[in-house]
Amino acid sequence: MKYKFLSHTADIKFQAFGNSLEEAFENSFEALKQVIVDKTKIKNKKTITIKVKGNDLKELLYNFLEETLFLLDAKDFIVGEIKNIKIDKDKFQLTGEVVVDMASDYKISNDVKAITYNDMEIVSPSKNGVSQTKYKNKFVIQVVLDV
Amino acid sequence: MYKETLKKISENIYELPMINGMLVPGKIFFSEKLLENLEEDALKQIANVARLTGILNASIGLSDMHVGYGFPIGGVAVFDIDRGVISPGGVGYDINCSVRLLKTNLTEKDIEKVGRRELIHSIFRTIPSGVGGKSKLRLTKEDLNEVLKDGAQWAVKNGYGNKVDYLHTEDNGKLPHANPLDVSERAKQRGMSQLGSLGAGNHFLEIQRVEEIFDERVANVFGLKKGMITIMIHCGSRGLGHQVASDYIQLMGKEYGWPEFDRELVNAPIKSELGKKYLSAMACAANFAFANKQMITHWIREDLKRYFEKIKIDVVYDVCHNIAKFENHLIDGDNKEVLIMRKGATRSFGPGRKEIPEDYLKTGQPVIIPGSMGTSSYVLVGTENAEKLSFGSTAHGAGRVESRTSARKSITADEIKTQLEKRGIEIEAGSYKGIVEEAPEVYKDIDEVVKVSDKTGIGKLVAKLVPLAVMKG
Numbered sequence: 259m260k261y262k263f264l265s266h267t268a269d270i271k272f273q274a275f276g277n278s279l280e281e282a283f284e285n286s287f288e289a290l291k292q293v294i295v296d297k298t299k300i301k302n303k304k305t306i307t308i309k310v311k312g313n314d315l316k317e318l319l320y321n322f323l324e325e326t327l328f329l330l331d332a333k334d335f336i337v338g339e340i341k342n343i344k345i346d347k348d349k350f351q352l353t354g355e356v357v358v359d360m361a362s363d364y365k366i367s368n369d370v371k372a373i374t375y376n377d378m379e380i381v382s383p384s385k386n387g388v389s390q391t392k393y394k395n396k397f398v399i400q401v402v403l404d405v
Numbered sequence: 406m407y408k409e410t411l412k413k414i415s416e417n418i419y420e421l422p423m424i425n426g427m428l429v430p431g432k433i434f435f436s437e438k439l440l441e442n443l444e445e446d447a448l449k450q451i452a453n454v455a456r457l458t459g460i461l462n463a464s465i466g467l468s469d470m471h472v473g474y475g476f477p478i479g480g481v482a483v484f485d486i487d488r489g490v491i492s493p494g495g496v497g498y499d500i501n502c503s504v505r506l507l508k509t510n511l512t513e514k515d516i517e518k519v520g521r522r523e524l525i526h527s528i529f530r531t532i533p534s535g536v537g538g539k540s541k542l543r544l545t546k547e548d549l550n551e552v553l554k555d556g557a558q559w560a561v562k563n564g565y566g567n568k569v570d571y572l573h574t575e576d577n578g579k580l581p582h583a584n585p586l587d588v589s590e591r592a593k594q595r596g597m598s599q600l601g602s603l604g605a606g607n608h609f610l611e612i613q614r615v616e617e618i619f620d621e622r623v624a625n626v627f628g629l630k631k632g633m634i635t636i637m638i639h640c641g642s643r644g645l646g647h648q649v650a651s652d653y654i655q656l657m658g659k660e661y662g663w664p665e666f667d668r669e670l671v672n673a674p675i676k677s678e679l680g681k682k683y684l685s686a687m688a689c690a691a692n693f694a695f696a697n698k699q700m701i702t703h704w705i706r707e708d709l710k711r712y713f714e715k716i717k718i719d720v721v722y723d724v725c726h727n728i729a730k731f732e733n734h735l736i737d738g739d740n741k742e743v744l745i746m747r748k749g750a751t752r753s754f755g756p757g758r759k760e761i762p763e764d765y766l767k768t769g770q771p772v773i774i775p776g777s778m779g780t781s782s783y784v785l786v787g788t789e790n791a792e793k794l795s796f797g798s799t800a801h802g803a804g805r806v807e808s809r810t811s812a813r814k815s816i817t818a819d820e821i822k823t824q825l826e827k828r829g830i831e832i833e834a835g836s837y838k839g840i841v842e843e844a845p846e847v848y849k850d851i852d853e854v855v856k857v858s859d860k861t862g863i864g865k866l867v868a869k870l871v872p873l874a875v876m877k878g
Contacts, residue, residue: 332591
């Protein structure tokens with residue numbers, strides 16, 4: 259399982275999983291993409307490199323996901339696959355390569371207003387040998403989107 | 406655990422006593438019926454707000470309250486200007502999400518001559534909507550800065566509408582102290598192509614009929630008559646406002662640290678450099694929203710003129726739902742200036758307040774409360790009682806009770822469309838999924854929400870409006 263959606267009264271909440279932090283970030287990106295365009299496949303018009311920074315890991319995740327909203331509103335780009343995510347865990351920096359296409363060619367199903375910190379969680383698989391999550395050996399990311 | 410501690414203090418008003426470091430009690434405007442669906446997490450948010458530095462008197466929850474980010478939706482709080490803080494979580498991501506009510510000289514007969522379907526379809530084609538709905542305008546950076554400074558007044562100056570339009574808008578459609586330099590390039594880039602578009606989500610435009618008048622005298626002053634056709638516009642500051650909120654949440658987190666109990670309540674002292682900058686950027690986003698509705702108003706006028714040569718469309722009023730402002734309120738017997746945050750709440754000022762338009766000085770301001778898609782909306786009038794009980798505030802809408810995901814499981818778009826059409830309501834929407842997520846069933850009963858406002862006297866009923874045709878983003 260890459261990600262799953264949880265119940266939330268007003269908005270959309272999801273959990274994304276990964277064997278590495280990078281994979282969990284990638285899957286949270288996939289979850290957000292599904293919210294925006296459902297399961298539509300995005301054609302590879304061009305590939306852009308994104309660079310994101312934060313002051314801590316949560317902020318990095320927030321800014322990483324927000325990039326999608328920025329590309330949509332400001333550049334009219336809809337995002338497709340993301341590859342080669344690299345995270346500098348000490349400096350809280352991320353780079354990745356994202357496939358984009360013109361948004362006007364797609365049917366967009368949800369207006370995501372913002373990523374939020376509400377109930378945001380980034381959990382590592384183990385700490386001192388004790389499993390932190392019920393998903394064994396997985397990184398788990400939890401995000402609520404304001405829609 | 407919070408719900409059990411609620412104490413009834415009078416009919417439809419409950420107190421949440423101070424626990425867990427709350428600096429003031431909570432005060433909830435709920436009926437017994439609404440109490441059944443009151444979420445524990447919304448009460449927790451009321452308690453969290455009550456822990457913010459410099460909060461005065463009470464952390465308020467109105468009858469449409471449900472879980473939000475930081476503040477609950479339907480939450481109001483006031484802060485001491487010298488000691489208090491400002492939090493983007495007290496305003497929301499959709500800064501100045503707001504509602505404008507237009508009245509026309511048309512009746513339902515006129516509408517039927519052309520057909521509801523034709524009219525709503527025509528408006529749907531004229532006004533851009535939906536996610537990524539792009540405006541017809543091409544603004545320069547300089548233009549956008551003017552919009553952020555002058556709001557609806559910029560739009561009127563540039564030929565979109567007339568002076569009375571903005572005189573009948575909260576703050577004359579222009580929040581002061583709005584410096585575009587405090588808005589990031591990123592936010593401006595997101596807003597650039599979105600001015601003059603409705604957006605998506607819960608935003609809508611509705612053709613309505615005045616169904617019932619509860620207060621003839623006040624309705625007369627507002628210019629509302631039974632049978633009259635009205636138009637309601639609900640939208641906000643789009644991507645620009647969302648980005649302003651995000652930007653300042655990050656900046657405040659960095660400068661002042663994240664509150665342990667809820668990151669979304671990150672804040673800065675009102676008088677700090679960063680606090681002032683946020684208020685200025687927020688004012689810019691609010692002005693963007695005011696200008697947005699002013700332009701949509703203008704296009705509706707142009708569009709309907711093609712069908713009705715002698716049509717007259719006037720703004721009744723335009724109210725903010727997500728905003729922070731400096732206002733004077735009675736605090737423990739003293740009239741003092743405070744910072745008020747209304748998150749999913751409507752200002753409800755009574756007669757004589759200097760902030761309200763001259764035309765409404767004797768009655769109190771119009772309070773516009775939209776229902777959910779396909780249900781009634783209401784016009785209320787602001788009261789002195791609201792100034793005493795809820796810092797001049799009342800509810801802003803129906804408030805959700807069911808999640809979008811569970812709505813999608815239990816109802817189909819076709820069912821809703823058929824239901825609405827059976828009642829004679831036409832609907833035009835960008836997405837079927839959007840229809841389902843905004844289904845009337847997932848909202849609280851709007852009739853009950855306004856009843857609590859009316860009974861507690863924090864906003865008195867004036868008129869009921871029913872939808873004839875709905876356009877959704």
